[in-house]
Amino acid sequence: MANVGSDKPNIRQVASIAGVSHMTVSRVLNDHPNIKPETRRRVLEAIEELDYRPNLVARALATQRTQRIGVIVESAVAFGPTSILRAVELAARATGYSVTPIALHEGDPLTPQDAVDGLITQGVDAICMVAPRSSSIAALRRVSMSVPMLVVKADADPTFLTVSLDQHQGTTLVVDHLVALGHRDILHISGPLDWLDARARERAFHARAKSWGIRERPIVVGDWSADFAYDFAMGLKRLPDYTAIFAANDDTAIGLIHGLHERGFDVPGEISVAGFDDVPLARHFVPPLTTVRQDFHALGGAVVEMLRAAIEQREIPQFTRIPTEIVVRASTAAAREVR
Structure with missing residues (x-):
């Protein structure tokens, strides 16, 4: 660290150490595109050596920007x-x-x-x-x-x-994964369809399912919550014909798994469940959740x-x-x- 005395370092000291004008230092600080890489490197090294902190108020006045x-x-x-x-x-x-x-x-x-x-x-x-x-x-x-x-x-x-984030790609990956496992009847529980992500996932699900020629089953419109999905699973009277469920988010998926377990259905032995989001707890669900990472x-x-x-x-x-x-x-x- 250079000895700059008791005063805070200023832009002219940075310029002196870097061997450039103070205007060049200002251009580097404001990300001006026409600065040679070697010049930019010397300025940044001088800034670090002096522990220089630019006056943001002055910069805002000069550039008419507040950052x-x-x-x-x-x-x-x-x-x-x-x-x-x-x-x-x-x-x-x-x-x-x-x-x-x-x-x-x-x-x-x-x-x-x-x-x-x-x-x-x-x-x-x-x-x-x-x-x-x-x-x-x-x-x-x-x-x-x-x-x-x-x-x-x-x-x-x-x-x-x-x-x-590519909602279509994520949904396509889920459908392809389930089809590769032999699933030909998949239920989709969506989020609220006034949500743009929910609508995008619902459209992508139907498009990919159709391309695989699997059963066209009406979706169930959910509200993103684990409680909705839990109640849905608890309302099943018997093991359904579909063999997999694609839940529009991980909260829905965990509610489903909970409800299916309470009803005595095995996940994934009897019904596979996949989610969307990869929330931090997804790997710790029982069973750990297949999902889409954003x-x-x-x-x-x-x-x-x-x-x-x-x-x-x-x-x-x-x-x-x-x-x-x-x-x-x-x-x-x-x-x-x-x-």
Whole structure:
């Protein structure tokens, strides 16, 4: 560590050690694209040596940016929206941005317009909305925007920058896995169909089932909860004809397994169960749950990178989709014989 005395190091000291002008240091701090890699390296090393911390207020005045992203989260207690918010916060922090979140709750008088206005008043440079419901997107289309807006939703959208986890791929992987195990009659318990992810998984399930030529069975519309699925399983009068159930999320899957066990049905010997999300406890279910893992870390990184590009007026894709993967565990097995 260099001895810089009792005063805090400043940008001119950084410039002196790096052998560049203070304007070059400023350009490095603001991620200017036209900086030679060797120059950038020397500046960053000088910053680290001096433990220099830039004056964020001065930077904001100079660039008219606050280095802050607003995030509007609907249904913030649900696993997916909560995980997305955390991932965006971590990715933003790694690039020198902060996050200001606003939660919209069911029955809350706060509207998307109120949330956007509140964030813009706080001086955010861009806004991300985690909008699981189709009604949220409809409301957002009526909102006046003065900063870049990105929406996390299942499909591309002509109005907004959009990032999504690949719901179609994840669902396809589950159906293919069950078909490979010999299942030809699969029940799907969906989430609420006004949720965009639930609708995307339901459409993908029907499309993949049809492509395999397996039985077209009506879905059961759930509410994402373990209680709904438990009650559904407890209501079965006998072992059903279907040999597998694809649950739209892991909470639904665990409720199903609990209810099926209470009814005396063996999972996976008589009925296989697969979920979606790979919640932290999925590996500890009895039996451990086959499910779809969503890469929230990659999603958060994509959200922040797209918003930074929009803020800096760089060219960016309108839509980015993050791959998903299946995690096979003990809740799925070869299909039983159906007579």
